[in-house]
């Protein structure tokens with residue numbers, strides 16, 4: 382007896398042999414996968430007998446996607462910081478907006494981002510940058526209640542700069558070392574491990590906002606609690622300049638020096654890395670989150686993903702945020718990741734669709750320390766599964782499901798989402814959220830926030846709106 386039986390055309394299992402099962406089916410009981418195989422075999426046990434049956438003979442079944450770099454509250458800030466490089470993007474637009482957010486604004490924004498992620502096939506994400514003013518408790522509880530799986534990294538800081546820019550941070554976002562460290566541990570004790578879906582991580586701010594002593598303390602504390610750390614690193618050349626000038630170290634060397642490398646660390650962006658730094662990432666088992674849309678839009682550069690993969694670095698994929706992407710569609714992000722490496726290396730073989738799907742599934746699972754639980758469709762794993770309809774002009778003819786997922790599909794092609802054995806979206810309707818209310822709330826809160834912050838009040842369009 383199964384709780385859910387999913388009948389598809391292809392199952393991209395991502396198991397150790399990377400088997401793709403044609404005319405494949407998946408059975409789920411409670412929160413786990415209990416059978417994966419050819420439908421003609423599984424039908425005997427499960428067809429017509431499960432509590433819920435999803436018949437999708439024109440669909441691809443694959444593991445839920447894992448986004449390793451998300452800013453939940455930035456979902457409200459789309460189009461608010463266009464045409465700016467990172468530091469002015471942060472100091473003139475993004476931070477003033479975030480520093481004026483109320484907890485109600487933040488919850489409305491986070492709900493929007495979650496809704497979008499579910500509707501585009503993301504089932505697990507790593508949030509970076511929760512702070513006290515957003516009301517982290519309510520947001521974490523919302524993540525849990527809508528059924529997503531997430532590691533939530535709370536920001537830790539004790540300085541107010543960004544690289545060489547002093548006092549860069551908006552006053553509304555400033556917290557002390559004691560406060561930000563203490564609150565992270567409080568959240569950890571309250572929520573870490575909740576239903577096997579919620580994890581609390583440390584999210585130190587970027588160099589310039591954290592002292593060397595505090596970085597070391599974060600490293601030790603995360604090790605003591607057995608949890609993860611994620612931090613933006615080497616996103617722009619100003620980061621390299623700062624660390625070279627002040628610490629006489631390259632960014633990855635700096636991270637290593639303060640204890641922020643290792644298998645429990647996800648470094649985000651790492652656009653600017655030397656061969657030596659890439660080797661250090663591989664040697665220490667440090668994970669990288671590649672965010673190609675964000676890095677492109679802000680003119681930051683393109684990370685050396687093909688070189689990192691070749692050197693043995695675990696590279697994963699992230700959408701980053703509303704004002705840098707401007708969506709949270711990891712399927713679209715896969716395409717951009719797949720396009721940029723051949724372009725910059727002038728080598729059509731620089732990366733393959735298989736590499737990119739691994740970045741969005743198995744590699745993401747490993748980065749979160751959840752490789753035994755999620756990232757593949759295998760018996761015994763948690764049932765985090767998405768169903769992608771291919772009976773659509775852009776995905777026909779269906780001659781190569783792997784290539785089509787990366788180069789041709791779009792988040793909107795996801796029809797059904799199952800997380801931890803629960804159907805969260807069925808036929809594109811999200812069952813755990815009131816979609817209409819989420820959209821109405823965000824429109825209202827965004828307007829109020831833009832007025833309060835005095836940023837993004839008018840759209841940055843060259844043409845008249847009449």
Ligand SMILES: [Zn+2]
Pocket residue numbers: 450452509613649701702
């Ligand atoms: Zn980010």
